[in-house]
Structure formats: C-alpha cells, structure tokens
Amino acid sequence: MTRGRRFAGRLEVLLAALLALCVWVAATALATRPEFKLLFDATPQAQFSVGADTRSILDELGSKGVTVRIDTFFEQLPSPQNEFESRVIAIQGRIQELARDLLVRYAELGGATVSVTHFDVLRDVAASRTRIQELGSLRPEDALVVSVGKRHRALQLLDLAEIDAPALRSTPVPGAKPVMPSLKLFKGEEAISSAIRSLLSEGAPKVYFLVGYDEAELERPAANSYSELLHALNNEGFRIERWNLELEGRIPDDAAVVALVEPQREMSPQAAAVLWRWLRNGGRLFLNLSWTSVDGGGWNPSLEELGKLAGFAVGKDLVCHLVADPANPKSTGVGGQEAKVLVLPPNSPHPITRPLAERQRVPQMTLAREVLGRPIGQDTSFEPLLRTGPWGWLAPYDSRMQEADTSAPQDAQAYGARTVAAVIDVRPETGTRAGAIALFGGVAFLNQVFAQSGDLALNVFNWLARRDELVTVRGNRFVAQRLELSPQQLERSSSLALFWTPLAILALALLVVVWRRRV
Incomplete structure (x- = not known):
C-alpha cells in the first residue's frame, strides 16, 4: 500500500512536470507564429x-x-x-x-x-x-x-x-x-520590400535629366556627383534618360519628370517657353540650384525667364543660419563656415515632407539660395517646402576673400526664416492634370550626403511622377521589433530558458504534490 502511494506520488510529479513543460512548449510555439505582430528579435x-x-x-x-x-x-x-x-x-x-x-x-x-x-x-x-x-x-x-x-x-x-x-x-x-x-x-528588408512595392506600382516612369547647362556630374562615383541619386531612382523603378532641350526644342512625349541639377548657365527664353507649355499640360519638373563663389558668384543662374512664367524667383546670395555656440550655450548662436549647413525641420504639410515630419527626420542643405514666390495671377501657387529657423540671413559675396561673408550680421533686421525649397503648382490649360515644379535652392542630394537625404529625394521624384503610394520614409518603415541584448544578456536568457525555467516548473510540481498530500 505504501509502495503504491509512493509510485502514485512520483507519477503525479512526473505528469505535472510533463504537463507544465507541454504548456511551456505550446506557449513558446504560439509566440513564434506570424499572427503575433509584436515579435522581438534578439538575433x-x-x-x-x-x-x-x-x-x-x-x-x-x-x-x-x-x-x-x-x-x-x-x-x-x-x-x-x-x-x-x-x-x-x-x-x-x-x-x-x-x-x-x-x-x-x-x-x-x-x-x-x-x-x-x-x-x-x-x-x-x-x-x-x-x-x-x-x-x-x-x-x-x-x-x-x-x-x-x-x-x-x-x-x-x-x-x-x-x-x-x-x-x-x-x-x-x-x-x-x-x-x-x-x-x-x-x-x-528595406531593399527587398522597397523593390516589391515599386514593382506593384504600374509602369516605369521616365526621368529626363537636362544637359547643356554646365550642370552637375551625374554618373561619376565621386563625392561631388549625383550617381547615388540616379542609382536610387533606378532601383525605385524609374528609367533615366538625358535630353538637350536647347537643341531639341521640345519635351519628349514619354517624360514623366524633367530634371535639371545645379546648372551654371541660364536657360534661353525659347527653352523656358517650351517648359512652361509642357507644365501647363500636366508636366512635372525638378529644379535643383545651388550657390557658388566662382566668377564672383556669376555662375549662379536664377532661371529668370522660367521664373517669370512660373511664378518663382531665386536669390543670388548664400543663405546661412546661426549655429550653436559651445562657449555660450545661452546665446542665439554664431556665424562662420558651419553656418552654411542648414538644418531644415520639414514644417510643411505637403505630401513630400509629411512622412519625414511624422518620423522626425530632419533634412540638411548647404550652399543654398533663397527661393521666393512671384505673383503672376491664378496660373500658379507657391508653397514653401523647407525653411530655415528664425536666425537665417543672406550672406553677401566678399570680393576681397572671393567667398561669401558668413560672419553673423550685427543688424537684427537681417535675420529671418528663409525658404530654400518650394513646390509650385501649375494650373492646367485644359483638363484636370495639373503641372508642378519642385524647386530646391541648395545642395541636398549629392553622394556625400545622400545617405541622410535619400528619402526626401525619392519622395520628390515619386510625388512628381504621381506615384503617391511610394512617398514614404524607407529607412524607418521596414524595421522589425527587436531587442538589443549584450552577449552576457543572451547567455543569461539562454540559461533561463533552458535550465532555470524547467527547474522552476519541476519545483512547482513538487510543491503541488506536497500540498495535495497534506490536504
């Protein structure tokens, strides 16, 4: 009789331990199912x-x-x-x-x-x-x-x-x-999922980059080139072409977007008129200007002829903004060469910048010029896209130094928020297909800074190409829920899962048996 009770007690312990282990294994298996959206990956x-x-x-x-x-x-x-x-x-x-x-x-x-x-x-x-x-x-x-x-x-x-x-x-x-x-x-995950998303979007829109304006280098793999932008556009599903508007005198029929990057020559009135007619028929244009000290700033075209038609103007001076002074943190800031680098919180509700604002991504721009709206009637509307903070100013060219004078102005009236990127919506001449210009006044998408601003660049081109479903923030979208664990933490976690948890289950089973015997 005593031997039978002992056997029954041991059997109860064994069954209780096995049952607890089964529950533990089942819970672990269920937790790895795809249906459980919050999966914390410590690998x-x-x-x-x-x-x-x-x-x-x-x-x-x-x-x-x-x-x-x-x-x-x-x-x-x-x-x-x-x-x-x-x-x-x-x-x-x-x-x-x-x-x-x-x-x-x-x-x-x-x-x-x-x-x-x-x-x-x-x-x-x-x-x-x-x-x-x-x-x-x-x-x-x-x-x-x-x-x-x-x-x-x-x-x-x-x-x-x-x-x-x-x-x-x-x-x-x-x-x-x-x-x-x-x-x-x-x-x-970011690369593969972005590729799938771009393939789900119908068509492969063509981007024609204008040549013949002493524009920036597009293909050479160097820091001062735009080859990474072209590579990213290609991966996003765009087809890249070149086009000499001054020679051809027209825009290709299959152009989804026309782009001009850092020109150092002015556009002719004839070419500006061709672009304007194309914009009035639903065309979409990307313009990226910048500031240079070459030839006393004479290599800073403003695309004046197109601006008169489309309702924008681009300043000649370099835009700067005060930077923090480590020696006097309570001051409004100081000038200097670092003032050329503009930190631009995306304060516009526009679809291009809204995803960046939601994810608290802050673009940067350098060698920028001010972008202004020009009232020309009801055919266009000017919307700021990126603006400096309140301590921005226009740095004049110093002929003695052959460079912009980036020292902070003493006159408080010189400071103010400056627009350095904008969108100009163009009312269609007929129909409902509106044209648009994305105008950037400074350097933001060069190879050397593309890792920081690549999302903004792709958002601009996808929006211009009317691929609204691809306007997003790629770097933050495809991120798994994960736990950052040190090797010591991983070792302790393994010990907990493989040794201490089963031991605790066995101890709990023994307590249950002892309690039942007393009862």
Missing part, C-alpha cells in the same frame, strides 16, 4: 523578423493575386590574399547569410505568393544561364533579383547593407595598418 541584425510594413506588402500580394519571385545569384567567395581582403570577404559572406535567412521569412509570410530560388552560378550553370536569359540580362554585380510578372529589380550586395569603410574616407598612411571595414547595418 544579430534581427535576421528572423520583419517589420509591419513588409507584412502589409505581402498581404497586399494575396489581395491583388500577384506572385513575386525572388532569385539569388550569390557567387562563391574567393580565398583572401591578406587581412583586408579577409575582412571584406567575411562581410560579403555575412550579407549573403543574412539575406538567405531573411528570404526564408519572406517565403513563410508570403506563402504561395512568394517563391524564392537560390542559383549556384558555378555548380548549376545551365539553370542559372536560363534564368538570366529570362530576365533579359544582369550586371556581374547583381546578386538578388525581385520579379513581378515580366518586370524586375536587380539588387547588389551593397544595396542590402550599410558598410563602414574608414579606409575609403581618408588617405592611407604608408606603412600603417589599414583600418578594417565593418558591417554597420543589414538593410535587406
């Missing part, structure tokens, strides 16, 4: 979770009956020859690994609407060649392709990550050990 780079906007995009695929195919063409990484190459190859391998893990998540959440295929370009040459031919052609650096129907977007490994490479920002010292690059941030 490095949050590789096993995606943001709510990605889930929304994948849900949209099902509602539209659209299928997305994602193909990877990751090449086998070579053997390193030195320590620097070893680090670079390790980073490339890590990006590939994170991308594969992320695509598993896309396939799970997308179900039948998302298919993922990994091609081994060395071992499975025939299948890889067939797929590349189906896509049309790929660049050697293209590593991942997102396809919807016959349209696709190709991404490079560098599109999937942000890499900190100090050696590229400074001149190497002979004999010194090179500073190693590092993987700063994995942006695979």
